[in-house]
Amino acid sequence: MSDGRWQMDRVRLKAAPLVLPLVTMVVAVGCQQPMKTPAAVVHGDYGAARVELYRSMTANRNDRMYLLDRMRVAVLTMADGYAASAGYVFEEVYEILRTQGINEDKTVESVVLNEDLRFWKGEPFEQALALAFYSMQQASLGSWDNARAAADNALFYLKDFGTDDRGQRIDTAEIARRSLIYEQALDRGEDPDRALEEKGEDYLDSGYVAVQSNFTLGYLLNGVANRMLDRPEEANDNFRRVAAIDPSLKELMQSFREGQYNTVLIVAYGLGPEKIGYGPSDSLARFVPRFRSDAAQLSVQVDGLPARRYPQVLDVNVMAADHMWNNLADVRAAKAVLGDVLLGGGAIAAGAGAVGNSDAALIAGASAVAAGLFLKAGAHVDVRYCDVMPQRLYAVPLFVADQRATITLQVDGRPWTQLTLTGLNPARDGLARLRYVALVSAGPTPPPWATSGQVFYGNADTGPMPGATFPYILGGDDVQLPSDRVLDDYQASGYLTGFTLADLNELYRSERIAYTRQDQGGYAGRHVLEGGGSLVIPLAATAGFARILGQVHPPYEPQSSSVRQAADEIRNRN
Amino acid sequence: MALLSMRLWVLLLIAAGCAAPARSTRFTDADFSEIASAMAQSLYASDAIQNRTPDSPLWVVSIDKVTNLTSDVITVPEQWAIMARIIGAAPLEELDRVKNIRFVIPPERALALRDRGIDDEVDLAYGSRREVNHTMTATFRSVTRANPTARTDVYLCVFELLDLDTGQLVWSGSYEIKRSAVGKVWD
Structure with missing residues (x-):
């Protein structure tokens, strides 16, 4: 048997068990709708978006969307300032992310009970971000020990496949190409790496160097949590690591390490990149920006004092583009089914070298059949991703004197991002309060609630409004x-x-208004002020708090006769 | 007999084949029960408790939730539940009557429970009985070793009962758990 014939058979043998399940997979994937990011998200209407997604979350653990649904909801719930409700969702996200080998074998059955399809666990960067969000969620509730633990889990080792001749990070197509060249060299007995041949391992499993994470946000959160836990050495190690990864953050890290602050704001802007297919038959995946990257700083003004500017600590566009933050599942699938198409055709063929035998055309033909199956299925790589991750994040250490303080944020050059935070009751115990603040991402001007800097309704955080007060459901301005x-x-x-x-309780009960998230199955729905049935308010100094309490809402429309009657009596008396 | 023996071997082989490798190094509910049970046994069998009588000076012991310095998230309800299991392992009335020991929760916890309308968890005589002179704490730590395809966590859970007047450690107990998991961490 010639080398070429052997190689042909090898392609067949290799592809046969893979093509059918992969076609099944891509047909399934092909039937998927592209991700639809709720339009409300960029306008800061996180309440509508999160509740809609929460209601449509699959309850079926067999469903590939199971984790993705929850990740989206949890991130948006944090954006809306409902940290406790986000925690309810994050617990499941965390449990799954901490399960190893979820797509390897029967663990899939135990977790998703589905052998045919890959369980969506997200790219490594999405997983790290989700864990960082969980860290922020725990910190928002003052649980710094758990914030530390969650951040720690976000700092997993990464696989570095290196750079090209120009020192640029190689992309997934180049990794696929190198992987194939490697395999073919092995087949020809021209093994460039004897160790690999001896181990019989795949380039994707062995061609990398395991490197420490470069996830600046994870180290930063870990550092802050350790400082709050009175573990200065571990805190400083983390801050130093951030400065080593990104020297432009050195001054900021010094503030986190030595500064006096009782408030930490993690401020998000924009939407992270979109996952698209590329290469032969769109068999490979990459992330392309939806919001462009730049070096714009965040302006922060407390009580009208001169603004200070803070640099970004994380650009998700950059993170997602780096192969170290991708799981390369697309490369494995494409390499297995398309084989030499990756080498012999398409845009990524350049410089790949030729298959040095006469059966190359046959091999390419077999691969093209597989590629055809991809195309016939109308399919491409699985392009689902967590579409509500932010494009960038800033971190701000602040000292807030008292609850009357107003904090105004704005990304330089983007006036629509202006947001004034109110109601933050600063920590008095030497610790800090952490708030995740998601800015409005769509212009041209900020919504009125974002800039009002006021609280229009009595609430549990800032207390009753001055003067006469009575419940909102009866026509008043109190939602305590x-x-x-x-x-x-x-x-x-x-x-x-x-x-x-x-x-009074009976009035609320007759309107079916819930007081706590526990009354609502663990997850707070939309607030009464926004037409929902919940009295649970977001944490002060969040976008959700500003949107719900920082603007005047239409009068409540009673559903029950008892509330209608009580409201009428008050109205007639006034 | 030979047939029976063969069947047993087959069963053993099947069982061995079915034993799936651990996929997570997280604490389980069973771990928490085991820790609480072992620590309760250690605490109530300790000289510090055994030697006490109804005439011993009153101990008012403030219990706090577990401080979690591990690499695993332990939710706040779980952190409280572990301590509650230890306290709950002995009849509280009997501890009060026979050993003159009372357990109380920190004021902030009591207020949080009251704010949530869970008054039944709050000792109504709390104010008058809160001359706390002991504190019981727990700190969980871990050492983690991980590579892209495997992870091991060794957890060390240390419990302490401290006399606040003298600073003396009245009792301490510890419990170790090792958890290993295989499989890609982020596949």
Whole structure:
């Protein structure tokens, strides 16, 4: 048997068990709808987006979307300032991300009960970001020990396949090409790496160097959490690592290491890159920016004092473009099915070298059949991704004197991102409060709520509004949970004087309004002020808090006769 | 007999073949139960507790949730539950009556529970009985070794009962757990 014939058979043998399941996979993938990022997200209307996605989340653990659904919801819920509800979702995300080898073997059955399709676990950069979000979620609730643990998990080792002749990071197509050349060299007995031949390993499993993560945000969160836990050495190690990865962050890290701050803002802007197919039959994946990268800084102004500027700590466009942050599943699949197409055709053929035997055309033909199957299926690589990740993140250490402080943020050169935060009750115990703040990403001007800098409704964080107050559902401006103290305030204002707390509770009950997220199965729905049925408010000093409490909403429309009657009585009396 | 023996071998082989490798190094509920059970046994069998009588000076022990310095997230309810299991392993009334020991939770926890309307978890005589003179804490640490395809975590869980007046460590107990998992970390 000639080398060429052997190689032909090898292609057949190799492709046969793979083509059918892969075609099944790509047919399934081909039937998928492209990711539809809710338009509300870029306008800062995270409430509508998160609740809609939460309701449509698959409950079926067999479903490939199971983790992706939850990741999207959790990230948007953080953007809306509902950290506790986000935690409810993140617990499942974390459990799955901490399960190893999920796509390797029967673990898939135990987790997703589906042998045919790859379970969507996200690219490594999406996983690291999700874990960083979980860290921020825990920190937002003051659980710094868990914030540290989650950040620690985001700092996993990466596979570095190196750079090209010009020192540029190689892309997935180049990795696929090198992998094939490697294999063919092995076949011809021209093994460039004897160790590989002896081990019989795939280039994708052995052609890399395991390197420490360069995830600046993960180190930063780890550093802050360790500082809050009074572990300065570990904190400083993390801050130093950030400065070593990105020297432009040296000054910022010094502030985090030595500065006096009681507030940490992690500020997000834009949407992360979109995953698209490229190469032969769109068999490979890459991420292309939806929001362009630049060096614009974040301007931060506290109580009208002169603004300070802060650099980005993470550009997700850059992160996603680096092969170290991709799982190369597309390369494996494309290499297995398309084989020499990756070498002999398409844009990535240049410089790849030729297949040095007479059966090359046959091999290419066999591969083209496989490629045809891809095309016939109308398919390409799986392009699902976590589409609600931000494009960039900033980190800001601040000292906030008291709860009346206003903090105004804006990305330089993007006036629509302006957002004024209110209501933050600074920590008094030597610790810091962390808030994740998602800026509005679509212009040309910021929505009114983003710049009002006011609170228009009495709430549990900032207390009742000055003057006479009574419940919003009765036409007033108060959305505090009913309690004896709250009822006292209403009655001191001359309202609900004949009411007991039980009577007040009954009014809310008749409108089916829930007080806590536990009443809503662990996840807070839309707030009453936005037409929902929940009294749970977001954390102060978040975009959700500003949107819900920083603007005047239309009057409440009672559903029950008892509330309608009580509202009428108050209206007639006024 | 030979047939039976062969069947047993087959069963053993099947069982060995079915034993899937661990895929996560996370704590499990069973771990928490095991830790709490072992620590409760150690605490209540300790000289510090055994030697006490109804006439011993009152101990008011403030319990705090676990401080988690591991590389695994342990949710706050889990952190409290571990401590609650240890306390709950002995009849509280009996501890009060026979050993003159009372357990209380920190004020911030009590307030948080009251704010959530979970009054039944709050000792109503809390204020008058809160002359805390002991504290019971737990700190979980871990050492992690990981590469792209395997991970091992060794957890060390240390519990301490401290006399706040003297600074003396009245009791301490520790528990170790090792967890290994194989498979790509981020496949």
